[in-house]
Amino acid sequence: MSNGARHAFGVVAGLLLPPLALAGLLYGIGEISFQTRSAFQFPWYAVGVLAVAAVVLAFLAGSRLSPVASLLGGLAYTALGLLPLLEFTGGPRLVLEGLVPARVNEGYLALGHSGALLVVGVMLLTVSLFPSRWRATVPEPLSVSPAYGQGTSPYLPEDATRPMFRE
Structure with missing residues (x-):
């Protein structure tokens, strides 16, 4: 897969997967909180939703797809995580209720x-931020001069696995 295609798939994954994982996290935590408080029972299906959301977040964090996916998701989660904390500083009401x-x-x-x-x-x-995630998965092939096998070159290392020449 070319580097451009990898980043294009990363943009698509970054736009689709973080909102799905966020919906799973919010629903799972809200359902567990509601069921344990009101009905005194533990909803195991909500734990399953949380597990699926955790798998999606792990895919975003660890895949070789593209770091653009985790970058877009990280920006959204950081912004949503800062809103309630900024209210504690005495600022205006930032968390809107009643939308969900x-x-x-x-x-x-x-x-x-x-x-x-x-x-x-x-x-x-x-x-x-890791530079290895931004690099292509397949390294660029080295260009070798046609006279590679004819003598030694100061730019190419000697092959240590080749048997020694004996006369």
Whole structure:
């Protein structure tokens, strides 16, 4: 896969996967919080949703697809994680309530006020900074002169695996 195609797939993955993982995280935490508080039971399906969201985040953080995916997701998670924390400083009301269902909003408030969204966002931004993730997966082929086998070249190392020449 060429480097341009890898980054194009990274942009698509960065636009699609972080919102899906965020929806899973917010729904899972909100559902666990609601069910344990109101019905005194533990919803195992919400744990499954959290596990799928964790797998998606791990794919964003560790894949060789492109660091653009984790960069876009990291920017979004960091921004969403900073909003509730900026309210603590006495600033204006930044967290809008009523835009999402109540359980998802409860999950957002739990993850946002605890700083977990900020931690995930900074983690995704950090894994985007490694230079090895920006390089192509296949190295460029070396151009070799046609006179390679005819004597030694000061630019090419001697092959140590070749048997010694004996007369």
